[in-house]
Amino acid sequence: xxxxxxxxxxxxxxxxxxxxxxxxxxxxxxxxSGSRALLLSAAAHDEPPNPPYLGQWVTLRLAEGRLAGDLSxxxxxxxxxxxxxxxxxxxxxxxxxAPRLLADIVRVLAPGGVLVLTGxxxxxxxxxxxxxxxRGSATHAxxxxxxxxxxxxxxxxxxxxxxxxxxxxxxxxxxxGSPGWLGGxxxxxxxxxxxxxVPTRLRPKPMTARxxxxxxxxxxxxxxx
Numbered sequence: 001x002x003x004x005x006x007x008x009x010x011x012x013x014x015x016x017x018x019x020x021x022x023x024x025x026x027x028x029x030x031x032x033s034g035s036r037a038l039l040l041s042a043a044a045h046d047e048p049p050n051p052p053y054l055g056q057w058v059t060l061r062l063a064e065g066r067l068a069g070d071l072s073x074x075x076x077x078x079x080x081x082x083x084x085x086x087x088x089x090x091x092x093x094x095x096x097x098a099p100r101l102l103a104d105i106v107r108v109l110a111p112g113g114v115l116v117l118t119g120x121x122x123x124x125x126x127x128x129x130x131x132x133x134x135r136g137s138a139t140h141a142x143x144x145x146x147x148x149x150x151x152x153x154x155x156x157x158x159x160x161x162x163x164x165x166x167x168x169x170x171x172x173x174x175x176x177g178s179p180g181w182l183g184g185x186x187x188x189x190x191x192x193x194x195x196x197x198v199p200t201r202l203r204p205k206p207m208t209a210r211x212x213x214x215x216x217x218x219x220x221x222x223x224x225x
Contacts, residue, residue, distance in 0.1 A: 111194020
């Protein structure tokens with residue numbers, strides 16, 4: 001049976017691709033600092049990393065036009081956060097389900113903040129499998145070239161773009177040695193123009209509080225834990 005668009009991220013090929021993306025972007029994430037970070041992912045069980053110089057994480061998961069997790073909101077509405085709230089935003093395949101999110105992501109990214117964005121490249125061998133699995137509905141996949149061009153029209157500078165993953169969405173070990181630039185996914189790292197945040201502590205500190213500061217007026221926390 002073909003999967004619905006939001007279920008494709010639980011498939012074995014996508015789980016492997018998500019793992020390859022994590023390996024590719026973790027050196028960038030570990031260098032980030034600041035008080036707040038946002039993970040917005042299309043994968044239901046995605047968890048934020050734990051770099052040493054970042055404070056509170058807000059985790060949102062996108063499915064069926066809704067944002068759930070630490071907050072509950074419609075994906076068709078602006079993100080319920082104040083401008084320039086987050087020092088790091090980790091955007092994992094969310095543009096494939098809600099392409100209009102990108103402008104709002106730039107809005108809530110703080111000056112000097114880092115955006116790490118991942119996606120499936122439509123210019124890859126994964127496209128036929130992708131369209132079949134999603135019944136042709138997940139047509140919002142954007143090439144890294146297009147995403148980078150959109151970001152350059154804002155106050156965001158592109159630091160690097162890297163293709164990751166296997167040549168085809170198969171588990172065959174014969175494809176493990178394929179060049180990374182032929183991979184089905186990509187990682188894009190960008191930085192918003194402005195002064196970077198300075199870390200306020202030298203070691204990680206457990207965060208016990210739920211989402212607090214940074215919410216837009218009228219926004220409410222999600223009752224879903």
